[in-house]
Amino acid sequence: MSLKVAVMGAGCIGAWVGARLAAVGAQVTLIGRARLRDSIDQGGIFACSLQGDIAAPGAHQLTVALGPEAVENAQLVIISVKGRDTVAAARSIAPHLHEDAVLVSLQNGLNNPDRIRSALPGHTVVAGMVPFNVVWEDRPPEDGVYLRQATSGEVVLGHSDRDAVVQLVELFGRSGVGVHQHPDMTAVQWAKLVLNLNNAINALSGRSLRDELQHRGYRRLLAEAMNEAWQALDAAGIRPAAVGRMRPRLAPWILPLPDLLFGILAAPMIRIDPAARSSMADDLDRGRLTEVDDINGEVVALARSTGLTAPVNARLVRLIHEAESRGAGRPTLSPAELWPEESP
16 A cells, blocks of 8 residues: 655745656645645646756645645644744644654754654654755746756655654655665764754855855855864764765865865765755745754754854854844855854
């Protein structure tokens, strides 16, 4: 019998994952915004992998809903809302969840699985991590929703012997999505968070990820933000795990290198679509609140708890909040404007 999956908060990542799963036999319901529903109704949904293969499930495999009641009868619910919305989303689906439903958190940050557990006691909650970006291509609504994986990496899930999770892993594999399970998801989530410290820099730079990372000044700033994280992590006795081919511990050493050397060393580690940008950049452009407090803010909080400071990350948090307040989209700040105290 087909695995029944609901995706609560179907943005770029959630809708892409749902489409890939539906194309290989899952019965998927995406719960998202009216824009998603209307565009899919007009032209369908297309989820393109980094390798170029496209999953295009039909209406019999994938449906779109706007309300939390659509999780009814789902065996597995993927939560992919922003961190600040996690508790509200979990509470909204609580009256409609099947008693045996399993929940999988595919979200940025550290605390979302625990937030879900606190709101939905009695349910199995599995932490997950998606390391890659997905771009929603700007096309006419009648062309449908075209989502393209823009960077490399494998999905990581916590261990669980629940049948729904076993089926999910199998479906990911059949859909061409790399996936593996890890015994220590806290270590994985911290590794992803360290890499995600670039989200704020990318959003404030106004550039694509590729253009930003080709600029040594932004890379040096990112290295400083990462060094603050590593100092706090070391003081707290936390050891983040390696994520795929990217080794977070090496990043602060590689990032400040001259452009030529960086290009040589970093090329095998990550592939970036020219149009890719961080989800934080998209949030600013759309006038939405970002997840900066769940990313850079976590470094600031950890540093404070260990008697340290994280001034670069604290400044990035402040600058993102200022951009949110202005509501004018992404600024275009230079490295010197982002960190004038020590211009990279």
